[in-house]
Amino acid sequence: MQDIAYDHLEKIRDLLLSKGHTPGSLRYHVATFGCQMNARDSEKLRGMLEYVGFSESPDEDCDIVIYNTCTVRENANQKVYGRLGELKGKKKKNPFMKVVICGCMMEEKAEEERIKSSYPFVDIVFGTMNLSEFPRLLLKNLTDKEKQYEVTEIDRKNDDLILSLCKEDPILPTKRKYPFKSGVNITYGCNNFCSYCIVPFVRGPERSRRKDDILDEIRTLSKDGVIEIMLLGQNVNSYRDPGRDDITFPRLLQMVEKIDGIERIRFMTSHPKDLSDELISVIKSSKKICRHIHLPLQSGSTKVLSQMNRHYTKESYLSLVDRIRNQIPDISLTTDIMVGFPGESEEDFLETCDVVERAGFDSAFTFLYSRRDGTPAAGRADQIDEETMHERFERLLSLIHEKSGEVSKRFLGQTYPVLVEEENTHDPSLMTGRLPQNAIVHFKGDASLIGRIIPVTITESRDFYFFGESASS
Ligand code: 5AD
Numbered sequence: 001m002q003d004i005a006y007d008h009l010e011k012i013r014d015l016l017l018s019k020g021h022t023p024g025s026l027r028y029h030v031a032t033f034g035c036q037m038n039a040r041d042s043e044k045l046r047g048m049l050e051y052v053g054f055s056e057s058p059d060e061d062c063d064i065v066i067y068n069t070c071t072v073r074e075n076a077n078q079k080v081y082g083r084l085g086e087l088k089g090k091k092k093k094n095p096f097m098k099v100v101i102c103g104c105m106m107e108e109k110a111e112e113e114r115i116k117s118s119y120p121f122v123d124i125v126f127g128t129m130n131l132s133e134f135p136r137l138l139l140k141n142l143t144d145k146e147k148q149y150e151v152t153e154i155d156r157k158n159d160d161l162i163l164s165l166c167k168e169d170p171i172l173p174t175k176r177k178y179p180f181k182s183g184v185n186i187t188y189g190c191n192n193f194c195s196y197c198i199v200p201f202v203r204g205p206e207r208s209r210r211k212d213d214i215l216d217e218i219r220t221l222s223k224d225g226v227i228e229i230m231l232l233g234q235n236v237n238s239y240r241d242p243g244r245d246d247i248t249f250p251r252l253l254q255m256v257e258k259i260d261g262i263e264r265i266r267f268m269t270s271h272p273k274d275l276s277d278e279l280i281s282v283i284k285s286s287k288k289i290c291r292h293i294h295l296p297l298q299s300g301s302t303k304v305l306s307q308m309n310r311h312y313t314k315e316s317y318l319s320l321v322d323r324i325r326n327q328i329p330d331i332s333l334t335t336d337i338m339v340g341f342p343g344e345s346e347e348d349f350l351e352t353c354d355v356v357e358r359a360g361f362d363s364a365f366t367f368l369y370s371r372r373d374g375t376p377a378a379g380r381a382d383q384i385d386e387e388t389m390h391e392r393f394e395r396l397l398s399l400i401h402e403k404s405g406e407v408s409k410r411f412l413g414q415t416y417p418v419l420v421e422e423e424n425t426h427d428p429s430l431m432t433g434r435l436p437q438n439a440i441v442h443f444k445g446d447a448s449l450i451g452r453i454i455p456v457t458i459t460e461s462r463d464f465y466f467f468g469e470s471a472s473s
């Protein structure tokens with residue numbers, strides 16, 4: 001599959017050259033909606049387009065626009081349709097222009113049909129399983145001038161499909177957003193079927209990549225200047241090497257730790273039901289694994305958690321938090337919380353607030369429950385009305401602000417190794433970097449520091465970010 005993808009890319013490059021498009025003259029724009037997995041897929045799309053000679057455009061006034069979509073909540077879909085409408089006019093002005101849509105939204109039959117019927121100017125559509133087929137689809141569109149639709153239907157009963165998905169792991173060219181850090185997929189898909197969530201339907205069955213492929217990729221990244229990696233999966237804790245059942249996530253982390261040049265290891269996301277004591281002790285004894293765990297709570301009510309199919313209770317979540325903090329006192333915990341799950345009562349909501357009071361989260365992503373067709377929760381009659389949902393959301397938000405303001409005080413006056421990521425967008429005399437705990441810090445410095453890990457002393461705490469001072473500035 002890898003050779004075929006490169007074969008097609010080379011054919012595209014030759015074709016464009018033969019039509020007089022010099023390298024860099026054609027421009028692309030990839031817009032990413034959604035999570036870190038999509039961000040990583042977009043780096044591969046960028047890599048493929050640069051490989052054939054396109055150069056990046058900051059906006060959609062260009063020759064090929066790709067929307068890498070998300071569908072986890074309804075508003076993610078709305079954002080895509082909002083921007084898609086504007087492309088029609090741009091395409092009239094630039095007849096060469098190609099419009100491509102891929103990602104999770106395209107795995108929903110209804111959305112694919114909507115694109116086909118209402119947005120006929122879209123040239124190429126492909127699904128989450130078809131990333132490596134993009135070169136073939138683009139080549140065919142360029143030569144035949146016909147629209148290309150390729151969405152592999154996710155069939156969990158088809159063992160051959162699942163097996164081929166596990167085996168197929170082509171290394172595609174990538175263009176990273178940051179030269180010094182990168183995401184690395186370790187699992188794809190999800191088998192958890194939380195009752196509100198569409199991800200298992202659009203990203204398919206969970207499959208782990210072979211450890212050797214993961215380690216090879218990280219070694220290559222390290223040689224290319226990457227010092228921080230983020231291991232990615234919907235539920236990294238259930239990682240198992242497909243050939244070796246004993247290679248679990250903690251074992252994988254220990255192997256990654258040994259790779260020269262990698263200085264920081266992060267991972268995302270951890271399902272609380274699978275976070276083992278072994279993982280806690282591996283983090284504790286590691287010199288490279290960052291002191292940050294993103295541990296989605298979703299709800300603090302044991303009743304709601306059970307209806308969400310989350311496989312933990314309020315008490316077991318809190319006791320996990322205690323175990324983590326006892327072993328790794330400098331850990332930062334962040335979380336995802338949803339309000340308005342069907343049937344959520346005021347008492348249930350107060351249980352969620354109680355966990356926020358007690359867990360000491362550094363920050364939290366908060367979401368209004370969004371009804372996703374095909375999920376078990378969408379069929380429930382006891383949906384929560386908008387007004388109640390919004391009112392709870394606001395209360396939760398102010399509680400999270402208050403609590404995170406309290407816990408972030410522990411950083412003040414402390415010095416941390418900070419990976420300098422970029423110039424501050426508002427004030428170029430400031431640099432922006434990240435603590436091992438994942439929090440963002442702004443401090444005086446210059447662009448020569450970008451990509452380096454330097455000590456920064458935290459001087460001021462704001463909403464979910466900090467100001468600091470560096471001895472190097
Ligand atoms: N409605 C609202 N939030 C959702 N999430 C997943 N599905 C839904 C939904 N239907 C949230 C969860 C998850 C995060 C990535 O998105 O909190 O952890």
Ligand code: SF4
Pocket residue numbers: 190191192193194197198199200234235271
């Ligand atoms: Fe969705 Fe649950 Fe899987 Fe996360 S673990 S992707 S919330 S089904």
